[in-house]
Amino acid sequence: MQPTAPELEILKLLWQQQPQTGRELHDQLADVLDWSYSSTRKTLERMVDKGLLQLVQQGNQNSYAALVAKVPTLAALAQDFASRVLELKQPLPLAMFADSALLSAEDLQALEQQLQQLERGDEPC
Amino acid sequence: MQPTAPELEILKLLWQQQPQTGRELHDQLADVLDWSYSSTRKTLERMVDKGLLQLVQQGNQNSYAALVAKVPTLAALAQDFASRVLELKQPLPLAMFADSALLSAEDLQALEQQLQQLERGDEPC
DNA sequence: TCATAGCTGCGACATTTGTCGCATTTTTTG
DNA sequence: CAAAAAATGCGACAAATGTCGCAGCTATGA
Numbered sequence: 001m002q003p004t005a006p007e008l009e010i011l012k013l014l015w016q017q018q019p020q021t022g023r024e025l026h027d028q029l030a031d032v033l034d035w036s037y038s039s040t041r042k043t044l045e046r047m048v049d050k051g052l053l054q055l056v057q058q059g060n061q062n063s064y065a066a067l068v069a070k071v072p073t074l075a076a077l078a079q080d081f082a083s084r085v086l087e088l089k090q091p092l093p094l095a096m097f098a099d100s101a102l103l104s105a106e107d108l109q110a111l112e113q114q115l116q117q118l119e120r121g122d123e124p125c
Numbered sequence: 126m127q128p129t130a131p132e133l134e135i136l137k138l139l140w141q142q143q144p145q146t147g148r149e150l151h152d153q154l155a156d157v158l159d160w161s162y163s164s165t166r167k168t169l170e171r172m173v174d175k176g177l178l179q180l181v182q183q184g185n186q187n188s189y190a191a192l193v194a195k196v197p198t199l200a201a202l203a204q205d206f207a208s209r210v211l212e213l214k215q216p217l218p219l220a221m222f223a224d225s226a227l228l229s230a231e232d233l234q235a236l237e238q239q240l241q242q243l244e245r246g247d248e249p250c
Numbered sequence: 251t252c253a254t255a256g257c258t259g260c261g262a263c264a265t266t267t268g269t270c271g272c273a274t275t276t277t278t279t280g
Numbered sequence: 281c282a283a284a285a286a287a288t289g290c291g292a293c294a295a296a297t298g299t300c301g302c303a304g305c306t307a308t309g310a
Contacts, residue, residue, distance in 0.1 A: 004296090038302095043297090043299090062257080062258075078206075078210070081203075087137075087225055088224050089224070093221065100213055164269045166289095168267090
């Protein structure tokens with residue numbers, strides 16, 4: 001089960017800084033999605049229901065944290081793109097990810113292992 | 126507007142051999158989708174409605190041909206993956222596509238141009 | 251203290267996608 | 281020629297996604 005485009009935007013924001021409130025996430029999403037506050041919160045609610053996020057109560061205010069990790073999620077998306085779109089037999093080369101601002105050097109190492117696991121058909125952790 | 130996963134499978138079959146009847150496409154899809162014949166035909170109908178396919182009357186039998194070209198479609202999917210998932214600023218390197226069985230040497234050349242256009246924000250043709 | 255602003259829980263509706271069925275027509279086969 | 285098989289047009293329903301509203305509660309500010 002892969003995140004949709006808006007869900008991925010939210011996850012990327014949380015992987016950078018978590019937890020965050022609905023309002024904080026909504027304000028940052030304004031750059032990419034022309035949504036109302038209600039739309040953002042409904043999506044957050046659905047992501048909690050789907051197991052992508054968890055609710056973190058801070059006082060009487062809701063905050064959200066990612067339940068899925070960055071590297072396995074990105075690895076799964078990359079593997080899906082490689083096999084479904086390009087019909088490649090091997091995972092994408094690591095060099096492709098090197099310029100991504102989302103990934104640190106540690107992330108790249110972990111990603112390499114994830115992609116190898118996916119190539120063998122293992123489920124990522 | 127991008128093709129969904131099943132729609133892309135159908136397009137890939139047609140890019141290899143077109144036009145094809147619904148039955149021919151359905152038989153080949155059995156490898157990747159566990160669908161009934163009704164499901165396949167409904168999807169084909171929707172793809173015609175969406176402008177992805179055109180109906181080709183062969184005698185009294187329906188055949189389908191792709192209305193969207195392989196290279197611009199794959200370029201758009203690649204560009205979307207690069208920017209939305211990896212947040213890369215440059216298009217994916219051409220080397221990544223070299224191992225794809227979908228793409229001939231000519232396709233790779235055309236793809237290079239497409240990706241450069243997409244990088245500049247142009248719409249692919 | 252009260253009005254205003256912000257947050258919450260939940261509902262609502264439209265569209266898209268997933269998936270298959272049925273009646274009818276046409277083609278094929280015996 | 282008739283029965284069986286295949287194809288067609290269209291309908292149907294569920295789930296997912298897109299998108300926003302409202303009533304009520306809490307926090308803030310004047």
